Each structure stands twice: as C-alpha cells, then as structure tokens.
Amino acid sequence: MYNGGKIIAGMLVFLAFFTFPFYYNLGKANARPEPKLNTPVIQQLAEKKCVESRDFMRAEHMQLLNDWRDSVVRDNNRIYKNREGKEFSISLQNTCMNCHSNKKEFCDKCHNYMAVKPYCFSCHIEPKENKS
Amino acid sequence: MKILLPFVAVIALVFLAYAGVGVAKLHFLFGVVLPYAAIAVFIFGFIYRMFIWGKSPVPFSIPTTAGQQKSFPWIKQNKLDNPSSTLGVIGRMALEVLLFRSLFRNTKTELRDGPVLSYGSEKFLWAAGLAFHWSFLIIFVRHFRFFMQDVPVVLQMIEGADSFFQVGAPLLYLTDVVLVAAVTFLVFRRLAMPLIKYISLPADYFPLFLILGIAITGILMRYVTKVHIVGVKELVMGLVSFSPVIPDGIGVIFYIHLFLVSTLLLYFPMSKLMHFGGVFLSPTRNMPANSREVRHVNPWNYPVHVHTYEEYENDFRDKMKKAGLPVEKE
Numbered sequence: 372m373y374n375g376g377k378i379i380a381g382m383l384v385f386l387a388f389f390t391f392p393f394y395y396n397l398g399k400a401n402a403r404p405e406p407k408l409n410t411p412v413i414q415q416l417a418e419k420k421c422v423e424s425r426d427f428m429r430a431e432h433m434q435l436l437n438d439w440r441d442s443v444v445r446d447n448n449r450i451y452k453n454r455e456g457k458e459f460s461i462s463l464q465n466t467c468m469n470c471h472s473n474k475k476e477f478c479d480k481c482h483n484y485m486a487v488k489p490y491c492f493s494c495h496i497e498p499k500e501n502k503s
Numbered sequence: 504m505k506i507l508l509p510f511v512a513v514i515a516l517v518f519l520a521y522a523g524v525g526v527a528k529l530h531f532l533f534g535v536v537l538p539y540a541a542i543a544v545f546i547f548g549f550i551y552r553m554f555i556w557g558k559s560p561v562p563f564s565i566p567t568t569a570g571q572q573k574s575f576p577w578i579k580q581n582k583l584d585n586p587s588s589t590l591g592v593i594g595r596m597a598l599e600v601l602l603f604r605s606l607f608r609n610t611k612t613e614l615r616d617g618p619v620l621s622y623g624s625e626k627f628l629w630a631a632g633l634a635f636h637w638s639f640l641i642i643f644v645r646h647f648r649f650f651m652q653d654v655p656v657v658l659q660m661i662e663g664a665d666s667f668f669q670v671g672a673p674l675l676y677l678t679d680v681v682l683v684a685a686v687t688f689l690v691f692r693r694l695a696m697p698l699i700k701y702i703s704l705p706a707d708y709f710p711l712f713l714i715l716g717i718a719i720t721g722i723l724m725r726y727v728t729k730v731h732i733v734g735v736k737e738l739v740m741g742l743v744s745f746s747p748v749i750p751d752g753i754g755v756i757f758y759i760h761l762f763l764v765s766t767l768l769l770y771f772p773m774s775k776l777m778h779f780g781g782v783f784l785s786p787t788r789n790m791p792a793n794s795r796e797v798r799h800v801n802p803w804n805y806p807v808h809v810h811t812y813e814e815y816e817n818d819f820r821d822k823m824k825k826a827g828l829p830v831e832k833e
Binding site for chain 2: 373374375378381382385386389390391392393395396397399400402403404426429430431433434436437440481484485486487488489490
C-alpha cells in the first residue's frame with residue numbers, strides 16, 4: 372500500500388466515528404422510560420383515559436399541544452372535543468398537568484430519554500410536585 | 504429511462520418495505536437483520552474500497568497548481584493553492600473537504616452570438632452542494648441522540664441551534680428544509696441543463712432520489728404521520744447494544760425510513776458515493792507541489808540493470824591504459 376500509514380490512520384478515524392454508538396453504550400442498560408400514571412387525579416378517574424387514545428398521545432401529544440395553543444391564542448377557542456366527543460377545557464397547566472401533576476416522573480422521563488427539552492415551562496407554570 | 508428507472512427503483516423500495524412490514528409483518532427482518540447487514544457491508548465495503556485504492560500506484564506527481572509555486576524567496580508563494588509542505592497540503596485538503604474549494608472554481612461555458620465562446624462563473628452547484636452536504640452531516644450527527652443512552656450536551660446544542668426559530672411542535676429543523684431544497688435543486692440541475700442531462704446516468708439519479716426518499720420519510724415521520732418515538736429509540740438502542748428488540752406500535756413509516764437508510768448504506772461502498780473516502784485519496788489534491796525539490800519515483804518503473812561508467816572502467820582499466828586511453832581512476 373502506498374502512503375499506508377496515513378490511509379490506515381484515516382480508516383481508524385472512520386471506524387471510530389461510525390462504530391461510536393456500539394462502544395459508547397457498552398455496559399449501559401437499555402433503560403426505557405416508564406412514565407408514571409399514579410397521580411391522585413388519575414387514580415380517581417373512573418376510566419383511566421387520556422385526552423385521546425394512548426397510542427395517539429404517545430406519538431402526537433406535541434402536535435396536539437401545538438393545535439391547542441393555536442386554538443386558544445389565535446381562535447380564542449378554549450374547548451377541545453376529542454374523537455369520542457368528550458369535551459376538555461384547553462389548558463396546558465389546568466388540563467394536562469392537572470392529571471399529569473407528576474411532571475418529573477411523567478413528561479420528563481420520556482423527554483430525558485429522548486434528550487428533548489420542551490421550552491414550554493419557561494412561561495407556563497409547572498405543577499408543584501407532591502409525591503404521591 | 505435513465506431518470507425513470509432509478510425513480511421507480513426508489514418507489515419500489517418504499518413499497519417493498521411497506522409490504523414487508525405493513526402486510527407481511529417481517530419486523531425482525533426489516534428492523535434488525537437488514538440494518539445489521541447494511542452496517543456491516545458499509546463498514547467493510549468502505550474499508551475494502553479504500554484498501555484497493557490505497558494499493559494503486561500514483562505514477563506521476565500530479566497535484567493541480569492553482570497559484571504561484573514555491574520559488575525564489577522574493578516571489579510570494581500561494582501556500583494553499585500550490586502547497587509545498589505537508590502543512591500546506593493539510594490546509595488545502597481541509598478547505599477542499601469542508602468547503603469544496605475546487606468546486607467553487609466551477610465555470611460554465613456558453614456559446615454566444617458571434618459566435619463567441621464565453622466562460623462565466625457558476626456558483627449554484629457549489630452553493631447547493633455545500634448546503635446539501637452540511638445539512639446531511641448535521642442531520643446525521645443529530646440522529647446520534649437515538650443511538651446514545653445519555654446524550655452529550657454538544658448534541659443538544661446542535662439540536663438547539665438547528666431548531667433555533669422554534670416553529671411549531673415538534674420544532675422545525677432548519678436542516679430538514681435546507682436538505683430537501685438543496686437535493687431538489689441538484690435533481691433539477693441534472694434535468695434542466697442539457698449538457699448535464701446528457702452525461703447523467705441512473706447511478707447519478709438513484710442516490711439523489713434515495714436521499715430525497717430518506718429525507719421525505721423522515722420529515723413525514725416527524726411532522727405528519729408520527730410514530731412512537733420512544734419505541735424507535737428502544738429499537739435502535741437494542742441494535743447498538745446487540746440485544747435487538749422490536750417494540751410494538753412504532754408505525755410502518757419508520758420501517759420504510761430505516762429500509763431506505765439500510766439501502767443507502769448497502770449501496771454506498773459500490774457507488775459514486777464513495778467519493779466520501781475518495782476525496783481524501785485524490786492525488787491532484789493530496790500531493791504537495793514539490794516536484795522540483797523531491798523526485799517522484801514511478802512505482803511502475805522496471806528494476807533496470809544499469810552498468811555505470813565506473814563499473815565499465817573497473818572492468819577494462821588495464822586494457823584502456825595499455826591502449827593509452829585516459830582513465831578517471833588510476
């Protein structure tokens with residue numbers, strides 16, 4: 372090989388970069404988040420249901436919040452009707468966080484896992500965490 | 504045909520993944536087996552290609568010189584365009600790889616009335632190429648948050664910068680927009696310019712369509728038909744820790760995206776995409792322009808047996824002396 376030293380050095384950099392996830396995670400458990408649903412409000416629910424179905428909420432809750440925000444801030448509409456026809460008053464603090472009053476054990480669990488930091492709570496008030 | 508074939512191929516790949524996961528439920532094949540195979544082919548294929556290229560000799564010293572060569576001390580050398588030292592070469596390579604400097608000199612040729620042949624500068628290819636490659640790199644690096652258990656702050660900063668304008672939720676990434684715009688431009692460039700269209704092959708269109716397909720499925724997945732992202736990360740973390748899992752309820756669009764990415768990785772080492780490695784091995788860029796100081800020996804040269812005058816004289820000195828011929832050594 373011509374200039375073998377340099378090419379091999381380059382290949383080592385290439386390997387180190389592209390196999391990075393494989394050795395970076397060595398010895399770290401694949402700890403998937405378990406968001407906790409044991410808040411007092413949820414425990415008192417007759418039917419343990421979110422605003423929409425669980426699968427929908429998992430995938431679409433950011434979209435839903437965005438729509439909620441637009442609906443209030445732009446259209447002055449504070450009532451949300453879900454697919455089953457049930458009505459919710461639109462509010463991040465008073466609806467979502469009323470049921471999910473355990474932000475650290477619920478929202479943040481997933482978000483830390485995914486390394487997303489929704490900036491909402493720099494304005495909106497976080498629920499006071501009362502450990503239940 | 505040259506355009507339709509690769510286009511249909513990418514569409515077929517999408518349907519293949521859709522049929523495989525959505526209908527035939529081959530989650531394990533598309534979610535674990537193919538990605539592993541693709542990564543293996545990518546890494547070993549890449550190294551193999553580089554090894555083959557590394558073995559091919561460079562017969563001549565052929566750096567391109569686009570500036571004053573090193574000469575008398577009172578003539579100013581252009582150290583980057585005509586480097587004579589390793590440092591200069593590293594500088595030139597860095598500019599080439601990071602900023603596509605030689606593409607910046609791209610020109611267009613036009614036949615005007617007269618007839619006059621005129622040359623003008625053509626910066627669009629450079630600009631779109633640069634925009635495309637940089638957004639691709641940022642998007643690639645951003646994806647590492649799916650590959651790591653605790654995501655380093657640097658990655659979060661890149662993400663923060665990329666979603667700086669905080670449009671909507673989930674936040675709009677600027678690179679998503681730039682990448683699609685740039686790739687679209689690169690496709691249209693090939694279609695709109697007759698000369699470029701003439702020389703374009705299916706192998707030129709296929710990677711463009713494939714990358715466009717990857718970008719579109721990714722964007723759809725993030726902004727339109729969303730998937731269970733926590734499940735996606737679980738799957739990916741399973742892959743990188745060699746204990747694969749298939750969480751349920753992820754959504755077919757993710758498997759389509761993953762399949763297109765696997766195809767890209769598989770295709771990479773056997774295609775023009777190898778310019779990723781090849782750019783580092785281009786002799787016109789990576790050789791110092793020092794042909795006047797250092798002799799470049801052609802490795803193809805035969806080992807020729809040379810009989811020097813000194814040896815000749817040693818053989819015949821006595822006879823030469825007898826014949827009265829002058830000799831160099833007594």
